[in-house]
Amino acid sequence: MTTDPATAAQALTGLARIRPAGWLATPMPHDPAALLVRARQALAADHPGVNGRISLISARYTAAVFAVHRPESSLALKLHADPAAYAGETLAYALLAGTAPVAHLHAEGDSSLSLLLEYLPEPADWAGHGMPTVLAEHVAAVHTASLRMPAAATKAMAGFTLAALQGARAPDWIADPGAYGEVLAAHLDAYSPDLVPLGHLDLKPQHLRRRPDGEVVLLDVESVRPDVTGLIDLVTLPAVLRQAGCELSPDQVLGLYLDASAARGARWTAGSLKAALRAYAAATGLESLHGLDR
Incomplete structure (x- = not known):
């Protein structure tokens, strides 16, 4: 088993692009x-x-x-x-x-x-045994959010659906447009053509907060965008869980995500999700999938 990186940022080695000093x-x-x-x-x-x-x-x-x-x-x-x-x-x-x-x-x-x-000052209680499942469910909820959007938002995002992206030029940050096409095709098999492939949460243990009633929610959606797909978040999940003190194998993490996404309408299998991850790595220059594709 490949050892997970110490931080979620390291999990994206090869994909992350560092902006030059003074860019803002x-x-x-x-x-x-x-x-x-x-x-x-x-x-x-x-x-x-x-x-x-x-x-x-x-x-x-x-x-x-x-x-x-x-x-x-x-x-x-x-x-x-x-x-x-x-x-x-x-x-x-x-x-x-x-x-x-x-x-x-x-x-x-x-x-x-x-x-x-x-304002949510209370962190999530990572000592609870169910927190890895909660995190996977929350991430899957974001990835499938466009399937539950109101009509006005659905209309506004029509240009970012899987159907629209399938025929459009690959984003500039994609290293291999052909592999990116494979990623989109895998998503079309797993979801409806109307899905907007939201992803790129800034996942950190401290970004899960608890409301006074005990409900756990995600903070900071600044980096979420509609063309990266949720696979980027799946790659960071093992590192985030490790940071939080939850030692899970890649197969366990993949299983949590498969169950959570299936409950929200996805039709991924372990095989199709692993193939999509491999295509995503090729499309983006990502150096390692940290055992998720094995």
């Missing part, structure tokens, strides 16, 4: 005081009436997240420095709201590139 013209500031000023400006500009003490949760080059502490219910405020990332996350929430177990989006602010989200 106006990154988030480093100074916490400046970040708090920007958060207050965003609330005033795009979310009038939302008041409370603001605390910084996390900050990176492209985005910052804050808690807005209010007596009635606290909220999370996410500010983007990259307009494309903001647009992508806004679209992802529009597609996933009501169709997958993700944090609730309360409001968006175009002028400040901000999102007001459900």
Whole structure:
């Protein structure tokens, strides 16, 4: 059995592309005081009436997240420095709201590139034996979300269905268009032509959070996009589970995903899913499938 990488990022060696330093013209500031000023400006500009003490949760080059502490219910405020990332996350929430177990989006602010989200400070309890199954089910729910979208969203995403992608030019990031065609053909066998192949969750153990009622949901759908397919998430699952302290074999991980996706309408078999993974690796330059295809 191949040893899983230490992190989910390492699981995608060969596929991941590192952006050059300075690629973003106006990154988030480093100074916490400046970040708090920007958060207050965003609330005033795009979310009038939302008041409370603001605390910084996390900050990176492209985005910052804050808690807005209010007596009635606290909220999370996410500010983007990259307009494309903001647009992508806004679209992802529009597609996933009501169709997958993700944090609730309360409001968006175009002028400040901000999102007001459900505040979920409690991490998921990875000591529970059922968490690997929960994670696989949540990932499969995102991958099949387009099968449960309302009519308006279905119409808006018509250009990204499997039927539309099958006849379109392969994305620029694809290394082997022929192999990419095999990936799409495998998805057509597993799903209906109307599926939008959503994928590319930023999977980390800390991105599974618990609501007060105990329900576990996914945080951060910024990177979800409609042409990468969910296979990218399947490749990272073993590494994410290992990070969380759950030692599962590749066959066990594959089995969890097969069961979870079948419950949501997929017609994968172990053989067809492994063949799709091999084609995906060839299409993208991914160096290893970490035993999932054996």
